[in-house]
Amino acid sequence: MAKVKISDVAREAGVSLGTVSNALNHPEKLRPETLKLINETINRLGYLPNQSARQLAGGATKSFSLVLPRLDHGFSLQIASGAHNEARKHGYDLLIANADNDDILEDHYLRYFMGTQMSGVMVQPMASPDWHPAMAKMPVPIVHLDIHCSEPGYYVAADNEAQGRIIAELAIARGAHHIAVVGRAAFMQLTLRVLGIHKALALHPDIKIEVIDAGEWNTAADGYGIGAQIAARPADERPDFVVGLTDVLASGVISALVDKGIAVPGQVRVAGCDGNPLAWSGSVPLTTVAPPGYEIGRKGVQLLMEQIENKAPAKTKHVHIGSAARTVTAVTAAEDINRQELVRPFLLERASTQASSQTDATAINLGAYL
Amino acid sequence: MAKVKISDVAREAGVSLGTVSNALNHPEKLRPETLKLINETINRLGYLPNQSARQLAGGATKSFSLVLPRLDHGFSLQIASGAHNEARKHGYDLLIANADNDDILEDHYLRYFMGTQMSGVMVQPMASPDWHPAMAKMPVPIVHLDIHCSEPGYYVAADNEAQGRIIAELAIARGAHHIAVVGRAAFMQLTLRVLGIHKALALHPDIKIEVIDAGEWNTAADGYGIGAQIAARPADERPDFVVGLTDVLASGVISALVDKGIAVPGQVRVAGCDGNPLAWSGSVPLTTVAPPGYEIGRKGVQLLMEQIENKAPAKTKHVHIGSAARTVTAVTAAEDINRQELVRPFLLERASTQASSQTDATAINLGAYL
DNA sequence: GCTTGTACTTGAAACGCATCAAAGGGGCCG
DNA sequence: CGGCCCCTTTGATGCGTTTCAAGTACAAGC
Numbered sequence: 001m002a003k004v005k006i007s008d009v010a011r012e013a014g015v016s017l018g019t020v021s022n023a024l025n026h027p028e029k030l031r032p033e034t035l036k037l038i039n040e041t042i043n044r045l046g047y048l049p050n051q052s053a054r055q056l057a058g059g060a061t062k063s064f065s066l067v068l069p070r071l072d073h074g075f076s077l078q079i080a081s082g083a084h085n086e087a088r089k090h091g092y093d094l095l096i097a098n099a100d101n102d103d104i105l106e107d108h109y110l111r112y113f114m115g116t117q118m119s120g121v122m123v124q125p126m127a128s129p130d131w132h133p134a135m136a137k138m139p140v141p142i143v144h145l146d147i148h149c150s151e152p153g154y155y156v157a158a159d160n161e162a163q164g165r166i167i168a169e170l171a172i173a174r175g176a177h178h179i180a181v182v183g184r185a186a187f188m189q190l191t192l193r194v195l196g197i198h199k200a201l202a203l204h205p206d207i208k209i210e211v212i213d214a215g216e217w218n219t220a221a222d223g224y225g226i227g228a229q230i231a232a233r234p235a236d237e238r239p240d241f242v243v244g245l246t247d248v249l250a251s252g253v254i255s256a257l258v259d260k261g262i263a264v265p266g267q268v269r270v271a272g273c274d275g276n277p278l279a280w281s282g283s284v285p286l287t288t289v290a291p292p293g294y295e296i297g298r299k300g301v302q303l304l305m306e307q308i309e310n311k312a313p314a315k316t317k318h319v320h321i322g323s324a325a326r327t328v329t330a331v332t333a334a335e336d337i338n339r340q341e342l343v344r345p346f347l348l349e350r351a352s353t354q355a356s357s358q359t360d361a362t363a364i365n366l367g368a369y370l
Numbered sequence: 371m372a373k374v375k376i377s378d379v380a381r382e383a384g385v386s387l388g389t390v391s392n393a394l395n396h397p398e399k400l401r402p403e404t405l406k407l408i409n410e411t412i413n414r415l416g417y418l419p420n421q422s423a424r425q426l427a428g429g430a431t432k433s434f435s436l437v438l439p440r441l442d443h444g445f446s447l448q449i450a451s452g453a454h455n456e457a458r459k460h461g462y463d464l465l466i467a468n469a470d471n472d473d474i475l476e477d478h479y480l481r482y483f484m485g486t487q488m489s490g491v492m493v494q495p496m497a498s499p500d501w502h503p504a505m506a507k508m509p510v511p512i513v514h515l516d517i518h519c520s521e522p523g524y525y526v527a528a529d530n531e532a533q534g535r536i537i538a539e540l541a542i543a544r545g546a547h548h549i550a551v552v553g554r555a556a557f558m559q560l561t562l563r564v565l566g567i568h569k570a571l572a573l574h575p576d577i578k579i580e581v582i583d584a585g586e587w588n589t590a591a592d593g594y595g596i597g598a599q600i601a602a603r604p605a606d607e608r609p610d611f612v613v614g615l616t617d618v619l620a621s622g623v624i625s626a627l628v629d630k631g632i633a634v635p636g637q638v639r640v641a642g643c644d645g646n647p648l649a650w651s652g653s654v655p656l657t658t659v660a661p662p663g664y665e666i667g668r669k670g671v672q673l674l675m676e677q678i679e680n681k682a683p684a685k686t687k688h689v690h691i692g693s694a695a696r697t698v699t700a701v702t703a704a705e706d707i708n709r710q711e712l713v714r715p716f717l718l719e720r721a722s723t724q725a726s727s728q729t730d731a732t733a734i735n736l737g738a739y740l
Numbered sequence: 741g742c743t744t745g746t747a748c749t750t751g752a753a754a755c756g757c758a759t760c761a762a763a764g765g766g767g768c769c770g
Numbered sequence: 771c772g773g774c775c776c777c778t779t780t781g782a783t784g785c786g787t788t789t790c791a792a793g794t795a796c797a798a799g800c
Contacts, residue, residue, distance in 0.1 A: 020757095
C-alpha cells in the first residue's frame with residue numbers, strides 16, 4: 001500500500017532516477033535492454049507515476065477539460081462527444097465536470113481546471129460569461145462553447161437565433177397563432193432562441209409568444225407539469241404550438257397533453273430541441289431542432305489547439321456554426337406520416353440515451369410495443 | 371500571462387508565503403485584517419493556486435473520478451448523476467472520463483486518475499476486471515460499478531441477472547417463442563443479462579434465444595440495421611420478442627420494423643433497457659427495464675467514503691442492488707394502453723436526453739406531433 | 741519590570757518528478 | 771596506444787505548494 005515512487009523503481013532496477021524518468025517520457029533515448037528492464041521493474045512494483053509531480057516538474061500535460069452545465073442534456077453530450085474525439089485525435093485526454101446547473105459550481109470547476117495546468121479548458125457557460133474578463137488573463141487557453149462572447153477571447157457560437165428562426169418558420173407554416181416556449185429561462189441560449197423567434201415573427205404581429213419557465217431541471221417531469229398546466233387552460237388561452245427547449249421536455253409535454261385528452265398534433269403541436277436519437281428513432285418521431293453539438297465540441301478543441309500552437313494567439317477568435325439551416329419537407333400530422341419521407345438521420349449520429357429512477361429496485365416501465 | 375504564484379501574492383501583500391497558504395487552507399488561523407488583505411491581493415493579481423503543487427505537497431485533494439464506457443449510454447449517465455450528487459454532498463469534486471468503449475483508453479484513464487492523487491476512483495468496467503488484482507494494491511480507493519467482482523475489492527453490483535429474468539418473465543407472459551437480445555455482446559453486463567434470461571427460461575425449453583451483436587456503438591443506427599435485418603427474415607425465423615440493450619437500440623429496431631411494414635407489437639414485440647425518460651415520456655412509451663443507475667453511482671461514492679474513513683478497510687466490500695424487481699401490470703398492446711395504468715415514473719427521475727448529427731448545419735428532424 | 745501565555749506569522753523542509761548539463765563508456769581512426 | 775566522437779546514463783536542481791517547528795508581538799498576571 002505504500003506508494004511506489006520513481007526512486008524505488010530506480011533502486012530496484014539498479015539504474016538512476018533520471019533513467020527511469022526517461023523510460024517514461026523519452027523511451028527512444030534508452031538502450032532497448034535498459035528500457036525493458038525498467039519496464040519490467042515498473043510492472044513488478046506496480047509503479048504509477050504521480051501526475052501531480054509530473055505536471056509540477058514538467059509543465060502542462062496533454063489534457064483538456066470540459067465543464068458542462070448538465071450531463072443529461074443531450075446537446076451537452078454531443079459537445080462532449082465531439083470534443084472527446086477531436087482531443088483524442090491530437091493525443092489529448094479529456095476530463096469532464098458537471099456543473100449541475102449551478103453557476104457557483106461552474107466557477108469552481110473552472111478555477112480548479114485552470115489551476116491544474118491543463119493544456120486547455122472549455123466551458124458551455126450557463127449564463128453570459130461575465131467573469132470572462134478576469135479569466136481571459138489566465139495563462140491557460142480557454143474556449144467558450146455554444147455562446148457568443150462580446151469580451152475578447154475564443155468561443156464557438158452556435159447560431160441559437162437561427163434555431164429560433166427555424167422554429168418560428170415551422171410554426172408559421174403550420175398556421176400557429178400562439179407559441180409557447182418551454183424551458184429554463186435562465187439559460188442564455190434559450191434567450192437567444194426566443195430572440196430568434198421574435199425576429200422571425202416580426203412580420204407576423206398576430207402570432208402570440210409566451211415563455212414558460214420549466215424550473216431548474218428541464219426534465220420530462222417538468223415538461224409533464226407544464227403540459228398539464230397547458231391542458232388545464234381554457235381552449236382559447238391554450239397555445240397551439242409548444243416548443244420544448246429539450247426533447248425530454250417536449251416529450252413530457254406531449255405525454256401530459258395526451259394524458260389529459262388533448263390531441264397532439266390535432267389541437268396542440270409540439271416540437272423539441274436537441275436532436276436526441278430517441279426522440280426520432282421511435283415509431284412516432286418527435287419534431288426536433290438539432291443544433292450541431294458534435295461540431296461545436298470539435299471546433300472547440302480545434303480552437304484550443306490553435307492557441308497552444310501559436311504561442312502568441314490573436315486576442316479574439318471565434319467560429320460561428322449552424323447558421324445554415326437544413327430544413328426538410330414538413331409532415332402535416334402524425335397520421336399523415338409517409339415513412340419514406342421521414343428524415344431519420346441515423347447516418348449522422350453518434351448514439352445516445354439517458355435514464356431515471358432513483359429506487360433500489362430494478363424497475364420495469366411498461367408501455368407500448370409490448 | 372505570466373503565471374502568478376503564491377510568492378507573488380505574499381510579496382505583494384507584504385506577508386510571508388506560509389501566511390498566504392494559510393489564508394487558502396486554514397483561514398481561521400489568520401487575523402481578519404490579514405485575511406482580508408491577502409484575499410484582496412489574490413483577486414487583484416488573479417492568483418489561481420496550482421493544483422498540482424497543492425496535491426504534491428498536501429496529499430490527496432477532495433475529488434473523485436469516474437471512468438465510464440460511454441457518455442451517451444443513459445445508464446452510465448444515471449450513474450454519473452448519482453455519483454455526482456453524493457460526492458458533492460460530502461464536499462468532493464467529481465471528474466468524469468469517457469473511455470469510449472475502448473479498454474485501452476479505460477485503462478489509460480484509470481492509471482491517470484490513480485496517479486493524480488485522487489481521493490478515490492470509480493469505474494464502470496467494460497469487461498471483467500482482469501487487471502483488478504494489480505489495481506487492488508494501488509494506494510487509492512477504488513470501486514467497481516455495475517459489476518460483480520470475484521477478486522477482492524470494492525464493488526457495487528447491479529443485479530444484471532435480475533434484469534434478464536424480468537425480461538424473460540415478460541416474454542413468457544407475452545407468449546414469446548423466439549427472443550432476440552440486441553446489443554454489444556462484449557459487454558460483461560449483457561452477458562449476465564442473457565444468463566438471467568436463460569435461467570428464467572430453464573423451464574421453457576421451447577423458447578428460443580438469440581443474441582444479435584449490435585456492433586461497437588449501440589446506436590439507434592445499429593438498432594435500425596438490426597431491425598431491418600430481422601424484418602428481412604422469413605417470418606418463421608423472425609424473433610417475436612426483441613430486447614434492446616439500450617433504449618436507443620430498441621427504438622432503432624422499432625423504427626426499422628415499422629418502416630419495413632412489420633407490426634409492432636403486432637408481429638414483433640420490442641422492449642429496451644435503460645429507463646431513458648424519452649423512451650417512456652412520449653405518447654407511445656417504450657417498454658424498458660431500468661436498472662437503478664442513480665443508486666449505483668450513489669452507493670459507489672459511499673463505498674469510496676468508507677474506504678477513506680476507515681483507513682484500514684476490509685479486504686472486500688460490496689453492495690448488491692436491484693435484485694428486488696418492481697414489476698407492474700403488463701399492457702397487452704399499444705392499442706390497449708389504458709393511460710391511467712401506465713407507469714410514468716416522472717417523480718423518480720432526474721432528466722435526460724442526447725443527440726446526434728455531425729454536420730455544420732442546424733438541422734431540423736421532422737416527424738410526428740407537428 | 742519580568743514571566744507566562746496567547747495569537748499570529750514565518751521560512752525552511754519536503755512532496756515526486758522532468759530536465760539538462762555533465763560524466764561515463766565504448767568504438768573507431770590514426 | 772592515444773585521441774575523438776557518439777551513445778547512454780547520471781544526479782543535482784527547481785517546479786509551487788503545504789506543513790510545522792520555531793519565532794515574534796503583545797497582553798495579562800505577578
